[in-house]
Amino acid sequence: MQNFSEQSGSCLSNILDNLDCTDLLHSLDGGVLLLDAQCRIIFCNRWFSRHTGLKEASMLGKTLPELYPEQLPLPLQDALETGCRQRMGRILSYQLHKRLLPLQRRTPRGELQPLHQSILIKPLSQSELTLVQCLDITNAVKREQHLRAGERILKLERTVLELIATGDALDNVLNEICNTVEQLIPHAPSAIMLLDDERELLHIKSAPSLPSAFMQREPGLNINTAATTCTRAVQTRALAITADIHQDDSWQPRREMAQRLQMAACWAQPIIAAFDEVIGVFACYPQTPHSPNEFERQLLQRMAHLAAIAMERHRRVERIRFLAMHDPLTGLPNRSLLNEHLGRNLRRAHREGNQFALMFIDLDGFKQINDQHGHDAGDDLLSVLGSRMTEQLRGTDTCARIGGDEFVVMLETVHSVDSATQVAEKILSCLSAPVQRGQQQLKVSASIGIAIYPDDGTSADALLTGADDAMYQAKAKGKNCWYRFN
Template identity: 35%
Template sequence: MRLSQDAKLLLSTLIVIVAAVAASWVALGKARHFILKKEGRYTAVHWAQYLENNLRGLDGLLSAGLITNEDRMTFDFATATGNVLNYQILDERGAVAFSSWSGDFRLSIPTDHVQAAIRNDKSYTELIEYEGGESRPRLVAEAYVPIESTAGYKGAVNVKIDLTERAVELERRSMFAFLGLLGFVTLISTFCGALVWRNIRNRQWAEDLQNSRSVVLEQLATGMPLKQVLLTLVQSVERLKPDTVCSILLLDESGTRFKDGVSPSLPEFFRNSINGVQIGHGVGSCGTAAYTRELVIVSDVLTHPYWAGIRDLVARTGLRACWSLPVISSDDEVLGTIALYYREPREPTDAELEFFRTISHLVGIAVEQRRFQARIAHLAHYDTLTGLPNRRKLQARLQQYVSEARIANGTMALAILDIDKFKTINDTYGHPVGDSVIREAARRIAACVREDDIVGRLGGDELAIVFRKVSDVREIAEVSDRIAEAVRLPMYIDGKSIATSSSIGVSCFPQHASDSDELFIKADHALYQAKQSGRATCEIYDEELHELIREKQILERDAALGIQKDEFSLVYQPQIDLKSGALIGLEALARWEHPVLGQVPPNKFIPIAETSPIIIELGERLLRQACTQAARWRQGGLTNVKIAVNVAARQFKDPLFVEKIKNILEQTDLKPCALELEITETMLIDDFDVVEKTLGELNALGTSVSIDDFGTGYSSLLYLSKLPFQNLKIDRSFVHNLPSDSNSVAIVTSIIAMARQLNLSVIAEGIETCEQAEFLRMNECVGGQGYLFAQPMDALQLETWLRDDFVNTFHGRLGAMNGQMEAARVASLKHSELRSA
């Protein structure tokens, strides 16, 4: 079984403690033994000296073994005055010359050792324990001490000394010393154990906190509701610190009141009292923290002035301490507060404050991430100018209402509306006024419809109304009349009185269409008929509009023939680096020269082609034409410029699409890195696995991919983070109102920031003014294209533009943004004139 790191640490500490105690005990025993031997030797030496000084017959004793009675009395006196039990006199050979007791006496050490001790004048001492009838064994020290008579005779004294009482005393002292040492070791081990336990506890806290962080981030990634994420965080805090009651409060849209509290352990009556409270200095711990943007520590809520207004209420909760910390976003905005409550007065430690700040940071991440996602989701489904549902949202709701009507055998309708002569308003008063007209018209139209009806913006000045239930056509007529009258009233904008009108086209389910797509088509036909009828009117779809459908069918047929007759060609619009002014790309745009109709507008034939199988052949021909021209330009020295080609959904779904790209690149001798394919967002949601596979193959080939018209389709962060794109193109509808429109500014800056985080390059379409270009450049948009730089041109026109007009057209306008490059150009011209003169 493998032990954990903590278990190993505890086991090692225990082993060290036991070893230290055992070693101490052994050391004390050896010290006691050493002391006893030393004291026995010391007593024997002194006794031997006494004998040397007092035995007159010592010479005879050592030489002939003679001793007198007087000498014996001296011996007896010596043994009676000390702890000497008995003694022996040894001659120089180690033989016993005299013994104080009768009977055989065996030396404890060999005779040759005694002889060596006598010769070398050394003493030997041994401790001998005798078992007896006493309660305690008798401890005796047997010492051999060399002696020498006055006549020069040598010998030794073997003395037995009783050390039992001394041993008991030393043992008692040793025990006291051991107990003291044991207490000291216990104290040290307790301290070390506390450090070990604290280390284990801190590591467990860190691990649990990291696990909680991972759970929160996983819940955020999987789209878990914010309240559930915050609840998980609160429960983690209360699990890590069981004596803590945690509470999270968020601020409302105004940033002045609390809402959406997550505090499951607080009593319901207390939670209800906090909800909706306005923040301010002295408004409890949380209200003060949110207002002052600082940590607020209240060690006792029953005595602190911040809690004076609700002291009785908080007393009912049993809580005494409250620490509150503001949750602040990366944009330095206060999002709410997190509070820790305790049931006894106390202040936080440094470790608790660090833990508190970590949890607050996690709360900030969760709230900010959800707000960002909500903002992106809102931008994806709602129009930024009017706040109405956008085309995608409207289509989803229309499909829902069609399904409901089909199940109930009921009727519903769709109306498409646009503002008459809106282009004239834009041209006369400017785009900001035009935007205000759209906002005001949308407000008036929304006020005219019924409660169940939905108003949305399709784009530009075109809006739509979904009638959820229609019992009679007269209901639609009544609503249409109210709308017409409301829009007809003058609009006072920026001190100007602007008059306009509206045209409306209506189609009904199931009378005119069998599904939502057909409803859109036929409502659009009806709108066209309303405009043809002189505008400011409402037309309901009629079969007579079939001619318009037939016209489109004819165009589709003519387009198929035009492909075979090479009636389609390409023009190229430059893409400019907004910082350096370098040409970084060319977008290839399709044009159709009809033999009878002349130039057919792209917005007329491209939607028809994209819904038809002919788009595959047309797309392949145009792609080959673009690659051929790009290869020719690269051979002529235009090596750092990519050619961007739009790809329709049908093309992209073609199983042979990547193989066709590869063949065209090989046949035209164009490097894959010189080609960029532009696809729309709506392609991403059809079949994610197929899209991911195709994009992966294109990336492996070396061809880059760009998302065209970004922001108008299904902007999913999941797709952007997982699919291999290289570029985003901001749709011209967002660029159009820059930099005056705050909504457009918010969208564009969000897109650029998001792209930067995803390492994507950004190009803005439809740049028409220097102010737009400067705004995009200052916000780190990489590139741009639009009429500010150049309009689409055929190959020859583009080559002329590059040769003659590029510097004057672009660099001059770029310089006009800050005045520097324009001044330099003027100075250069004046210098040339002076030189000519």
């Protein structure tokens, strides 16, 4: 850039020293000013007029500090003074001086943007004039900025991938993805929304920079009925852009909230996981109305891809954990998960002074079902009865299959022994009701043993052993009944 500027300045110097070339100067793709010994402008080409918005006549006879009071950086003012009065040339580059002349240029979309520049100040030989040549290096600066931003993206991507690879919590990973975008697109809070299991509602999963009011106001967006930028991204499977929220009718119901939260635009990139499945949206809310440039589009796409990777890994880990902790036939918790829930409930009951109940359940007559109708019929029966028992319980209770036709129910809290026996009666009733399987009618009953914490034991082993012993007492009484451990 420096060699080019020096050559251009030398060429212009020779031309100005020997020729009247006003038309040529006006046609140059760069700014040209001629200053006298007092730094006053005596010539201004059309390029300067076009990029300053000032008419040539209004610039002549004035100095640049007079045209732009308190806007010129001191290095530029010093260079102008040195060039005009001391006849010393100077080059001021964007790399050293980020802000020089307050010039603007219009983009292909018609938007005004700051013009990055390199300025050559060269006294002309055999005269008292000084040449000021301004070159537009905006494109070169933007290429350099994009290159550096790309390097930052790669670095931040590595950070996110390390979190994913080391098994960090999903919330932490998604928050880090949002933070990454907010570092590279300042003043643009981000959010990650995920579809629910029914694939109808978008729920906010991560929005670290948005206030809780936003989370509460957006409990779920119906992708079939809510016409928003985010739902449009899901439906079209492509980047959806609202360049100005206050001019978009689809934002009318949420415009007041957007204004309060300083949201001026919304860009929504669909999150597409394995098997080409849309699982959510990465949304960005800039505080100034505009559309994303190419760099911002690529950033949204890459961060949405990272979110998809994080979600896929989370799904697989959760699936593996589910398989490890649940009975494959009934889908009920297995012995491992029962022990986990029981241990947690023991600690809470000890801390809070609560009672809870443990029931050991064994089916009566199940062996005959297998012998008469086959193991497939027995499996179907276990699956139905497992669902029936779960329906009798609260969401905080646990029903586990621990093997064969044996189940354990844990009632998280009970106010009295009667509370536990009432649930036992409901379980006996639902288990003894016939199960229709095609033309077959399958019928069993159950024997239930009950142990109460802390009266019948204060450890997991003591309670399980007590409930098991009580179950055998119920069988000895004639089956299809419950018995309290004594």
